Each structure stands twice: as C-alpha cells, then as structure tokens.
Amino acid sequence: MDVLTRQKWDRAAGSYDLMNGYGQELRWAPSKRRLFDRMRGRIIFASIGTGQDIQFFPPDRDITGIDISAGMLERARPRAAGYPGRLELRQIDVHELDYPDGWFDQAFTACTFCSVPRPVDGLRMLRRVLRPGGELFMFEHTGSRYFPFNLMLNLMTPLSRRFGPEMNRDTVANVARAGFEVAAVEPVYLDVVKMIRALAPAASGSR
Amino acid sequence: MERRVYFVLGDLLCNAAAGAVAGVVVALVAGGWPPALGMVAGMAAGGVAAMLLAPVAGLLFGVLEVMLPMMVSGMAAGMLAGMSASSGTLQAGAAAARGAVVGVLVLAATYLMNAYFQRRGSKWTY
Numbered sequence: 611m612d613v614l615t616r617q618k619w620d621r622a623a624g625s626y627d628l629m630n631g632y633g634q635e636l637r638w639a640p641s642k643r644r645l646f647d648r649m650r651g652r653i654i655f656a657s658i659g660t661g662q663d664i665q666f667f668p669p670d671r672d673i674t675g676i677d678i679s680a681g682m683l684e685r686a687r688p689r690a691a692g693y694p695g696r697l698e699l700r701q702i703d704v705h706e707l708d709y710p711d712g713w714f715d716q717a718f719t720a721c722t723f724c725s726v727p728r729p730v731d732g733l734r735m736l737r738r739v740l741r742p743g744g745e746l747f748m749f750e751h752t753g754s755r756y757f758p759f760n761l762m763l764n765l766m767t768p769l770s771r772r773f774g775p776e777m778n779r780d781t782v783a784n785v786a787r788a789g790f791e792v793a794a795v796e797p798v799y800l801d802v803v804k805m806i807r808a809l810a811p812a813a814s815g816s817r
Numbered sequence: 818m819e820r821r822v823y824f825v826l827g828d829l830l831c832n833a834a835a836g837a838v839a840g841v842v843v844a845l846v847a848g849g850w851p852p853a854l855g856m857v858a859g860m861a862a863g864g865v866a867a868m869l870l871a872p873v874a875g876l877l878f879g880v881l882e883v884m885l886p887m888m889v890s891g892m893a894a895g896m897l898a899g900m901s902a903s904s905g906t907l908q909a910g911a912a913a914a915r916g917a918v919v920g921v922l923v924l925a926a927t928y929l930m931n932a933y934f935q936r937r938g939s940k941w942t943y
Contacts, residue, residue, distance in 0.1 A: 628876070637824060637879035751881055756930075762864075762888050797938040799882050800931055804938075 611703045615727055616678045622774055623681030626660050630721075635662055638749070641798045642666045642720065645749055645805050649673070651715025654739060656704045656732075657722045661686030669694040674714075676700050676707075704732040712741040720749040723784065724775035733788030740810040746790055748806040753778035755801055763802070782806060818932045819882070827878040828886070832920035835870055835887040836894035839863030840916025843898035844907040855903030856896050863895020863916075864888050886927040890920035 635642075642663060649671045658664075658675030659682045667673065675690065675697060677683050683699050690697045702708070704726055717736045726732040736746060754760045763777040770777050782804070786792050790808035797804050819825060843859040850858065868891070871884035894916035901907045901915075 629872070630880070631876070633875060633877045633883075634879040634881075637819075637882055758889055758892070759885055762885060795938060797931075797934040800885070800927070801934055802885065803881060 612727055619679035620681035642749055645747055653716045654714045655718045658686055661689035663720050664689045664693050671695045673697045676702050678703050705735055707735050707739050709739045711738055713739050715741055716745045718747045723750055723781050724779055729784045730787045733785055737789050737810050742812045744810045746808040750781045751803045752781045818928055828924055831874040831883050831887055832890045832924040833917040835867040835890040836916035836920025837913040839866045839891040839895040840898040840912035841909045842866050843895045844902045844909055844912035847899045847902040850903045852900055852903045855899035859895035859899020860892045863891035867891025886924050890923040893923055894919040
C-alpha cells in the first residue's frame with residue numbers, strides 16, 4: 611500500500627467534509643444523482659472517501675466501496691450503515707485490487723483520479739476487475755485546455771498536491787491510455803468538472 | 818448552465834466581492850507606480866486576494882465553481898486598479914465599485930463559456 615498517500619488522506623479526513631461538504635455537494639448533486647442512477651449489477655466504487663456520495667446512490671444496489679485511507683472509511687461507516695442496499699467498505703489501494711479478473715460489472719469514481727498517484731496504473735487495475743464490456747463511470751475534475759483556467763490550475767497544483775488532489779490532470783486521456791474505450795464525456799462545469807463513461811474492451815481480462 | 822437562484826446569487830456575490838477587494842487592495846498599494854508595473858502587480862495581487870477569499874466562499878457555493886471565476890475577477894480587477902492607480906489617485910470606494918463591476922462581467926463571461934461547453938459536450942442518451 612502507498613503509505614504516503616494513505617497518510618495524506620488520513621490527515622485530510624478530519625476536515626474533508628467541511629472543505630468539500632455543503633456547497634460542493636449541493637452544487638454537484640443533480641449531476642451525481644444522474645450518474646449514479648446508472649448503477650447496475652456488481653459495482654466497485656473507488657474511492658469512497660468519507661461517504662458523501664452515498665446519499666446519491668440509488669437503493670438496493672450491490673456496491674463495494676474502497677478507499678486507501680482508514681480515516682476516511684471511519685467517517686464513511688455511519689453513512690454506509692444507513693444505505694438501503696448492500697454496501698461493503700474496504701481499505702485497499704486501487705493499484706492493488708485483489709479481486710478476480712472481470713469480477714465487477716461497473717466501476718464508479720468521484721473525484722478519485724485527481725489523487726491516485728499513478729492514475730493510468732490505477733485505471734488499468736479497474737479495467738482488470740471489470741468484466742469485458744463492463745462500464746466505468748467517473749465524476750472528476752481535471753485540468754483545462756483554455757486560458758486562463760489552465761494557467762491557474764497549473765499554478766495551484768504544486769501546492770494542492772501536498773494536501774489533496776492535483777488540479778491539472780488529463781483524466782480523459784488517462785482513461786484511454788489505460789485501455790478503456792471512452793464512450794462519452796459530459797461537461798459539468800467548463801471543461802474542468804466532467805462525467806466520463808468508458809467501456810472495458812472485450813480483452814479486459816489481461817493487464 | 819447554473820440556474821439555481823442560490824448559486825446564481827452566490828456566484829454574483831462572490832465575484833463582485835473578489836473584484837471589489839482586489840480593486841481596493843491594489844488601489845491602496847499601487848498608487849504612483851509605473852503603469853506597466855501597476856498592471857502586472859495589480860493582476861498578481863488581485864489573483865492572490867481572490868484565491869484567499871475563494872476557499873471560504875467555496876464552503877457555501879462549491880470550491881471549484883467559485884474559485885476559478887473569482888481568481889479571474891481578482892486578476893482583472895487588480896489589473897484595472899493597478900493601471901488606474903498608477904496614472905493618478907484612485908479612491909478606495911471607486912476601486913471597489915469598478916472591481917465589483919469587473920467581477921460581475923467576468924462571471925457573465927464564465928457563464929457564457931460554461932454554456933458553450935455544455936452545448937458542445939456529448940450528452941448521454943441511453
């Protein structure tokens with residue numbers, strides 16, 4: 611397990627809900643509800659954090675929520691306990707998933723691959739545990755292609771990565787690099803916050 | 818495009834405030850500076866001032882959607898205030914009013930850009 615990343619998010623866990631809570635979740639609620647309404651079959655959710663997104667999950671789903679941080683999961687447990695369906699929480703690094711190939715039907719992420727240290731490797735691991743043709747749904751903030759937003763996000767990243775996410779990643783390109791077929795990219799805010807739908811190809815069983 | 822009244826009013830308030838604060842800060846500091854220096858320093862100072870305000874505003878209205886336009890508002894208002902202050906005496910009240918107007922204009926431009934991205938992006942149809 612990546613100890614530095616785990617420690618970083620353990621430290622952030624105490625203030626995470628305050629910094630990313632009311633305003634951000636209210637702002638993103640309609641988009642996230644629409645995204646999570648697509649949950650079907652056996653689902654892996656990486657990374658579930660403090661469980662803020664659980665409120666948007668449709669009921670009666672079979673979800674495994676993973677996170678690298680025990681501190682985050684500790685805060686997620688009460689929310690998971692109130693979920694009207696099957697929701698298992700596990701502390702595990704997305705780079706080191708120990709599920710069999712093709713175990714899940716769908717993978718979901720929400721503000722995850724701004725922080726995973728090796729995003730393409732993490733996405734490849736998600737691809738491995740998805741069945742052939744399985745779906746990856748992401749709600750992510752990324753860098754921008756447009757001035758002045760690209761300049762600002764690039765300037766902020768050296769500082770932000772010390773405490774939390776990177777602000778300038780090209781997550782759509784990373785999804786493609788990991789071997790997924792990018793099916794749709796829907797902007798939520800400018801070209802910075804977006805929802806991504808991608809498919810694991812038929813040969814997803816091999817890494 | 819954002820249509821919820823809570824967020825539209827919040828965005829307006831945040832950007833007007835960012836522009837006003839940036840304008841005042843720069844007007845107080847950059848008086849009598851060479852115009853080019855006033856403009857560049859004003860832009861930088863305005864951006865920093867807005868960046869410091871944005872996390873607080875983000876608690877209520879969402880960090881990313883608030884921070885990006887607020888920083889542009891701060892930079893633009895700071896740049897304008899820096900140019901004005903270097904060419905003469907700029908009162909703090911006038912700098913605040915101009916900065917607030919700049920902030921609202923920047924927000925309007927951001928909303929238009931956002932509408933463009935929404936129109937251009939792929940929609941999920943299944």
